[in-house]
Amino acid sequence: MHERLSFYIKRDSVIHRLNPLTKLVLVFAFIGVAFTFPWYWMSLSLFLFVLIPLAFVAKVSREYFFTATRLILPAAGFLFLMQALFQPIGEEIIFQFYFLDATRESLAFAFTIAARIIVMISAFTLLLLTTHPSELMSDLTRRGLPGQFAYVIISTLQILPQMQAKAQTIIAAQRSRGLDTESTFLKRAGSVLPLVGPLVFGSLVEVEERAIAIEARGFTSKKEKTSLHEVPDTVTDKTIRWVLIILIILSISLNLWL
Amino acid sequence: MALVNIQNLTYKYPLTKTPALQNINLQIEQGEFISVIGANGAGKSTLCYALAGFVPHFFKGEISGEIEVDGVASSKSTLDEWVVNVGLAFQNPFNQISGAKYTVFEEIAFGLENAGVPREQMQSRVEEAMKLTGISNLADRSPYSLSGGQQQRVALTSILVMQPKLLVLDEPTSQMDPIGTREVFSVIHNLTQSGMTVVMVEHKVEWIAHFATRVIALKDGSILTEGKPGDVLTSDVLTKNGFGVSRYTSVAREAKKQGLWKKEKLPVTLFEAAEGFNRNA
Ligand SMILES: Nc1ncnc2c1ncn2[C@@H]1O[C@H](COP(=O)(O)OP(=O)(O)O)[C@@H](O)[C@H]1O
Ligand SMILES: [Mg+2]
Numbered sequence A: 001m002h003e004r005l006s007f008y009i010k011r012d013s014v015i016h017r018l019n020p021l022t023k024l025v026l027v028f029a030f031i032g033v034a035f036t037f038p039w040y041w042m043s044l045s046l047f048l049f050v051l052i053p054l055a056f057v058a059k060v061s062r063e064y065f066f067t068a069t070r071l072i073l074p075a076a077g078f079l080f081l082m083q084a085l086f087q088p089i090g091e092e093i094i095f096q097f098y099f100l101d102a103t104r105e106s107l108a109f110a111f112t113i114a115a116r117i118i119v120m121i122s123a124f125t126l127l128l129l130t131t132h133p134s135e136l137m138s139d140l141t142r143r144g145l146p147g148q149f150a151y152v153i154i155s156t157l158q159i160l161p162q163m164q165a166k167a168q169t170i171i172a173a174q175r176s177r178g179l180d181t182e183s184t185f186l187k188r189a190g191s192v193l194p195l196v197g198p199l200v201f202g203s204l205v206e207v208e209e210r211a212i213a214i215e216a217r218g219f220t221s222k223k224e225k226t227s228l229h230e231v232p233d234t235v236t237d238k239t240i241r242w243v244l245i246i247l248i249i250l251s252i253s254l255n256l257w258l
Numbered sequence B: 001m002a003l004v005n006i007q008n009l010t011y012k013y014p015l016t017k018t019p020a021l022q023n024i025n026l027q028i029e030q031g032e033f034i035s036v037i038g039a040n041g042a043g044k045s046t047l048c049y050a051l052a053g054f055v056p057h058f059f060k061g062e063i064s065g066e067i068e069v070d071g072v073a074s075s076k077s078t079l080d081e082w083v084v085n086v087g088l089a090f091q092n093p094f095n096q097i098s099g100a101k102y103t104v105f106e107e108i109a110f111g112l113e114n115a116g117v118p119r120e121q122m123q124s125r126v127e128e129a130m131k132l133t134g135i136s137n138l139a140d141r142s143p144y145s146l147s148g149g150q151q152q153r154v155a156l157t158s159i160l161v162m163q164p165k166l167l168v169l170d171e172p173t174s175q176m177d178p179i180g181t182r183e184v185f186s187v188i189h190n191l192t193q194s195g196m197t198v199v200m201v202e203h204k205v206e207w208i209a210h211f212a213t214r215v216i217a218l219k220d221g222s223i224l225t226e227g228k229p230g231d232v233l234t235s236d237v238l239t240k241n242g243f244g245v246s247r248y249t250s251v252a253r254e255a256k257k258q259g260l261w262k263k264e265k266l267p268v269t270l271f272e273a274a275e276g277f278n279r280n281a
Helices: A020-036 A042-057 A061-086 A104-130 A134-144 A147-176 A185-215 A235-257 B044-052 B079-085 B103-114 B118-132 B149-158 B177-193 B206-213 B236-240 B247-257 B270-280
Strands: A095-097 A099-103 B003-013 B021-028 B032-036 B062-069 B086-091 B166-170 B198-203 B215-221 B222-227
Touching: A020 A042, A020 A134, A020 A147, A020 A235, A020 B086, A020 B236, A042 A061, A042 A104, A061 A099, A061 B270, A099 A104, A134 A147, A185 B149, B021 B044, B021 B149, B044 B062, B044 B086, B044 B166, B044 B198, B062 B198, B079 B086, B086 B149, B103 B118, B103 B149, B118 B149, B118 B177, B118 B198, B149 B166, B149 B177, B166 B177, B177 B198, B177 B206, B222 B236
Parallel strands: B032 B198, B032 B215, B086 B166, B166 B198
Antiparallel strands: A095 A099, B003 B021, B003 B062, B215 B222
């Protein structure tokens, strides 16, 4: 089964050594600036001149480009098309596709949205590539994030690949009993319905069992939790966080002011 | 005084009419290895939940009677206090993985983190527990990458590391292959040898006959019969109530009717059967 369930790539880089919260603030700074800074090319510039170099500094450029080409760019491309064709704004038609048309304004709008999405997902990808999820969570719980909340996030990150694996198992099992999952879309949609039962019901039973299992290990204990990992937090980290927060505030104020 | 004392325990799940446990009375001494048998729906899991505090602290419903472990009453305790004394592991090893940890070592430390054990002690306690169950070599693996038998031993270790007074195991080998079953049994056997008190729901009668000190047979939420494995597992009461028996018991019972089995007592294991038939000759 899956040996690797997180995106995390264990390497030694400046970025890896940053405190997880610092990296999380950095992600929000990217998002904050990309979504509020009142300059048309801001998101694209962040992507080209900050995020990509950062991937190299973090020594995860190969993994980052892999995710970018497989996930980020296709998602942004799709979003761009939808926005360009369906946004009912603007007069000056650039091209038409049946009854849909793309105007100069809708293209500009689509570009802005797509570039922002690229920045957002890229920033998160870099965070996940360079931060061990357990460390992120233990650092955040140490700072007061409720344990239940941290658990939900981290177990979701882990459970998705398993759900996928399980769906595959159920499909294989149903197919061996003659279920058709490979013909036309409509036929498939109909025949996939029987899979939903086992997947959902199975998941509910599992949720209860898992709840019991973690409860049996004192998950809701009112004692103050400790943590196996010690996560360093340096003066540099604190400084970087303040600078980033000021940057976010600045970007938002500029946006409101202009 | 007995480690576990259950008095007149009757329990009904919410929205159900018949009680899942009916008037259970049970005392368990320190160091016993008790095996619980019974058909589907007999109440075995419910009894485990009651011992582990999940009935009534997790599953609501109507409860009467009392469960005491080490002199403390379940009704006067909270679940998070209770689980420190009573460890629970169950059938599906996969669902017992917390899902919040990336290595076996972290997974085992999860309970200690929750209990607020200082970091310095955590390291040594996890290592010790892993040695006890023979999984030290898995420390850095992902819990999801393991075989069923290995995962079940991780689940056991995760409970043992909390140093409970009573270990409750609900069908821990039912999803294991023969190798996994052997691995799990050998761990539990070692634990009982070192004085751990264990209550285990199990169907594999030959294994029970080997290891358990007492067998409790449940039927429709009540204790049908209990006693030494050799007596209970060969008793007529079990056969009359549709319990599965060891094939050696069935063979010897048939042989006895035809005068081929001379001993009074019927065998459970291959060894006992071979010995008994040998003596006939
Ligand atoms: N969560 C529940 N809610 C309602 N009824 C339950 C629940 N779990 C078990 N039961 C019922 O309680 C009875 C005993 O179940 P259980 O203890 O799981 O039996 P066993 O483990 O021996 O198969 C059964 O009749 C079962 O249907
Ligand atoms: Mg059961």
